[in-house]
Amino acid sequence: MFFKLIIGCTILFGSLLSNAQVEKMAVIEGGEYIPLYGRDSARIKVDEFAMDIYPVTNGEYLKFIKKNPEWQRSKIKALFADGNYLRHWKNDLELGKKELVEGPVTNVSWFAAKKYCECQGKRLPTLDEWEYVAMADETLPDARIKDTYNEFILGWYEKPQSFNQEVGSTFRNYWGVYDMHGMVWEWTLDFNSVLITGESRRDVDKDTNLFCGSAAIGSSDLMNYAAFMRYAFRGSIKGNFAIRNLGFRCAQDIEPFRKNKLANENF
Amino acid sequence: MDYFFLKLNKIKKNWHFAFVFFLALFLASCNNRDDDASKNPEEIKVSLKMKAELTAPPHVPKPTARRKAKQLIVDMEILEEEGEMTDGVSYVYWTFNGTVPGSFIRTKVGDEVEFHLKNHPDNKLPHNIDLHAVNGPGGGAVSSFVAPGHETVFSFKVLNPGLYVYHCATAPVGMHIANGMYGLILVEPEEGLSPVDKEFYIMQGDFYTKGDFGNPGLQPFDMKKAIEEDADYVVFNGKVGALTGDNVLTANVGETIRLYVGNGGPNLVSSFHVIGEIFDKVHVEGGNLINENVQTTLIPAGGAAIVEFRVEVPGEYILVDHSIFRAFNKGALGQIVVKGEENHRVYRGKIQEGVYLPEGGAIQEMPISDEDFEASQQPEKQLSLEEKIDLGKNVYSQTCLACHQANGQGVPNAFPPLAKSDYLNADAMRAVDIVMHGKTGEITVNGKKYNSVMTAQNLTDKEIASVLTYVYNNFENNGTEVTEEMVKKQRRSKSAE
Numbered sequence: 059m060f061f062k063l064i065i066g067c068t069i070l071f072g073s074l075l076s077n078a079q080v081e082k083m084a085v086i087e088g089g090e091y092i093p094l095y096g097r098d099s100a101r102i103k104v105d106e107f108a109m110d111i112y113p114v115t116n117g118e119y120l121k122f123i124k125k126n127p128e129w130q131r132s133k134i135k136a137l138f139a140d141g142n143y144l145r146h147w148k149n150d151l152e153l154g155k156k157e158l159v160e161g162p163v164t165n166v167s168w169f170a171a172k173k174y175c176e177c178q179g180k181r182l183p184t185l186d187e188w189e190y191v192a193m194a195d196e197t198l199p200d201a202r203i204k205d206t207y208n209e210f211i212l213g214w215y216e217k218p219q220s221f222n223q224e225v226g227s228t229f230r231n232y233w234g235v236y237d238m239h240g241m242v243w244e245w246t247l248d249f250n251s252v253l254i255t256g257e258s259r260r261d262v263d264k265d266t267n268l269f270c271g272s273a274a275i276g277s278s279d280l281m282n283y284a285a286f287m288r289y290a291f292r293g294s295i296k297g298n299f300a301i302r303n304l305g306f307r308c309a310q311d312i313e314p315f316r317k318n319k320l321a322n323e324n325f
Numbered sequence: 326m327d328y329f330f331l332k333l334n335k336i337k338k339n340w341h342f343a344f345v346f347f348l349a350l351f352l353a354s355c356n357n358r359d360d361d362a363s364k365n366p367e368e369i370k371v372s373l374k375m376k377a378e379l380t381a382p383p384h385v386p387k388p389t390a391r392r393k394a395k396q397l398i399v400d401m402e403i404l405e406e407e408g409e410m411t412d413g414v415s416y417v418y419w420t421f422n423g424t425v426p427g428s429f430i431r432t433k434v435g436d437e438v439e440f441h442l443k444n445h446p447d448n449k450l451p452h453n454i455d456l457h458a459v460n461g462p463g464g465g466a467v468s469s470f471v472a473p474g475h476e477t478v479f480s481f482k483v484l485n486p487g488l489y490v491y492h493c494a495t496a497p498v499g500m501h502i503a504n505g506m507y508g509l510i511l512v513e514p515e516e517g518l519s520p521v522d523k524e525f526y527i528m529q530g531d532f533y534t535k536g537d538f539g540n541p542g543l544q545p546f547d548m549k550k551a552i553e554e555d556a557d558y559v560v561f562n563g564k565v566g567a568l569t570g571d572n573v574l575t576a577n578v579g580e581t582i583r584l585y586v587g588n589g590g591p592n593l594v595s596s597f598h599v600i601g602e603i604f605d606k607v608h609v610e611g612g613n614l615i616n617e618n619v620q621t622t623l624i625p626a627g628g629a630a631i632v633e634f635r636v637e638v639p640g641e642y643i644l645v646d647h648s649i650f651r652a653f654n655k656g657a658l659g660q661i662v663v664k665g666e667e668n669h670r671v672y673r674g675k676i677q678e679g680v681y682l683p684e685g686g687a688i689q690e691m692p693i694s695d696e697d698f699e700a701s702q703q704p705e706k707q708l709s710l711e712e713k714i715d716l717g718k719n720v721y722s723q724t725c726l727a728c729h730q731a732n733g734q735g736v737p738n739a740f741p742p743l744a745k746s747d748y749l750n751a752d753a754m755r756a757v758d759i760v761m762h763g764k765t766g767e768i769t770v771n772g773k774k775y776n777s778v779m780t781a782q783n784l785t786d787k788e789i790a791s792v793l794t795y796v797y798n799n800f801e802n803n804g805t806e807v808t809e810e811m812v813k814k815q816r817r818s819k820s821a822e
Binding site: 142145205208209212213214215216217219220283286289290291293294295296299300301302303 | 473497500
């Protein structure tokens with residue numbers, strides 16, 4: 059494990075985040091929320107944490123794989139990514155012609171995304187953290203009841219090629235975070251946890267939660283079709299999948315984030 | 326069976342006996358197999374591997390005819406792509422193989438289908454397929470769930486002959502179906518369906534867009550309207566005009582046409598009807614039950630029917646959802662153009678055209694009280710010339726203007742002019758009569774012949790006097806003032822006849 063970390067992360071292992079990196083994160087106040095699939099009794103507590111303001115870009119990811127060549131397209135272990143990994147790049151170290159340096163990196167597997175964040179001294183956000191931040195629109199921390207909020211997300215599902223825009227081109231939400239909706243899907247640390255009911259005898263049918271009738275019966279918010287599709291999407295993927303419309307961003311626990319911030323300020 | 330007897334006829338006589346014996350054996354074993362299969366289609370053995378022929382609507386793959394059950398490879402790609410809903414209106418369709426409805430799959434009972442479902446890498450969403458022809462959980466939905474850029478393979482054996490819908494069943498199911506993710510799979514019985522001359526594939530669907538019917542531009546899906554079942558478009562084969570204009574279906578007189586008709590929904594039930602034809606045969610709900618001589622057949626959302634009819638007379642036959650506003654206002658129209666010789670024994674077309682003028686169609690009145698009767702007997706105040714012209718102008722614009730035009734100029738070859746009209750100015754009583762009772766047949770006005778129809782106008786005596794006075798005092802006519810007395814006199818003379 060130790061060995062793997064050493065060779066896996068030559069950027070920042072054990073060191074502080076740079077000032078720029080700290081500034082690119084927003085502090086998300088803790089709170090509770092009822093996820094799509096839950097009931098009132100299933101309120102989820104989310105602790106205060108920090109989240110990247112933007113999804114990770116092609117440019118940032120390129121820097122990462124330059125320093126960590128084992129994550130380059132031709133060198134990545136088959137176990138960690140399927141054949142679509144960085145397929146839109148020209149080669150190991152060059153973007154495709156139409157790709158934007160400031161566009162979100164996609165066709166990245168969960169293993170790669172997780173490693174990227176670890177190498178920044180961060181981690182992937184949990185599914186609950188991600189959903190908690192994604193409930194917000196420009197003005198409200200929980201806008202799920204607003205028609206316009208749901209319409210915007212549904213509208214994105216119908217917009218082809220939305221990955222091909224610079225990060226920050228969609229809206230800035232209540233927390234100061236951009237592009238939670240309208241750009242790309244995003245990996246979360248425990249992306250497939252929602253399919254596990256927690257009741258082991260029922261886990262044989264866990265995959266059926268989101269199909270047909272059972273999807274409607276199990277949901278806490280019938281109008282929240284937009285979120286249905288997010289959960290359906292997550293249910294369809296595996297950790298080694300690399301998908302054209304799927305990117306990621308990183309998060310960090312609040313303690314190390316504060317420490318870093320302080321250190322940077324004092325520095 | 327016929328096939329074997331045909332063969333038999335070709336056999337040389339001296340071999341006759343031996344062959345009949347052999348044939349009898351063969352048929353007997355054949356029949357045994359049929360019996361077993363009909364008892365339990367699970368037992369039907371498959372022989373070879375075969376790639377399924379898939380066709381885009383309105384086409385249908387070749388019949389399975391006499392082929393044996395096979396391992397059938399079905400290859401389908403899911404595409405999310407923009408298409409045209411109607412002129413100037415586009416929509417992002419989600420499709421099986423790039424068309425709405427998706428490709429037609431034709432199988433034979435006992436076939437083992439190996440289904441390859443591919444989700445294009447540029448797609449945003451995971452999808453799956455639920456085939457109503459499958460015996461198994463979710464109709465294959467659970468096993469076929471596939472992320473963008475991936476392929477799943479699953480297999481099933483078709484056991485029940487009939488016409489079945491397939492559709493995507495990924496959450497939110499309604500939205501996936503509303504965007505076009507449905508199609509038909511046919512399971513033919515072992516002996517195949519009877520041969521016909523033409524086969525077509527038609528599927529109805531309802532669409533819900535942000536803008537109303539015809540609002541131009543790229544129209545997004547409207548979830549609220551979908552939940553309220555308030556469709557903007559109800560169409561055959563995914564768009565307005567998929568079966569009209571350049572895309573009409575064609576056939577010849579005397580041919581038997583079989584339509585495989587499905588209804589993807591998501592919400593509406595179709596009252597499928599072909600204007601000008603009677604379905605000789607309907608496989609009700611796509612199953613074994615056959616109904617004959619059907620005018621309109623009900624096709625549930627997520628259901629299908631096979632309809633067959635022979636076209637006897639040339640002409641245009643219109644396919645509609647007979648919930649008729651859907652046809653004429655929301656797009657549910659298609660057309661079959663039949664060419665060939667007229668068949669006057671069946672249909673003679675228009676023999677004669679005449680005019681029906683309701684004469685003295687008495688308007689019913691409620692009985693009135695004595696006081697009201699007294700009041701009604703008071704002589705009404707006669708209108709002045711100016712008042713008549715005012716009232717007449719109103720009557721003219723409501724009753725006459727549509728044909729005779731704003732300045733009385735009429736329409737050449739159709740409606741004679743009232744302006745500077747010699748015919749009008751020659752005889753005021755004749756004009757009163759025409760307004761009162763209508764006119765049909767040839768007349769000459771200002772040197773031009775007109776052969777048209779004016780219906781009797783349902784106007785009061787006062788209105789007739791006023792409108793004619795208005796006309797005579799405008800459009801450079803001779804200024805005659807028509808009185809109510811003249812109108813009454815005309816009425817009396819007519820009823821005296």
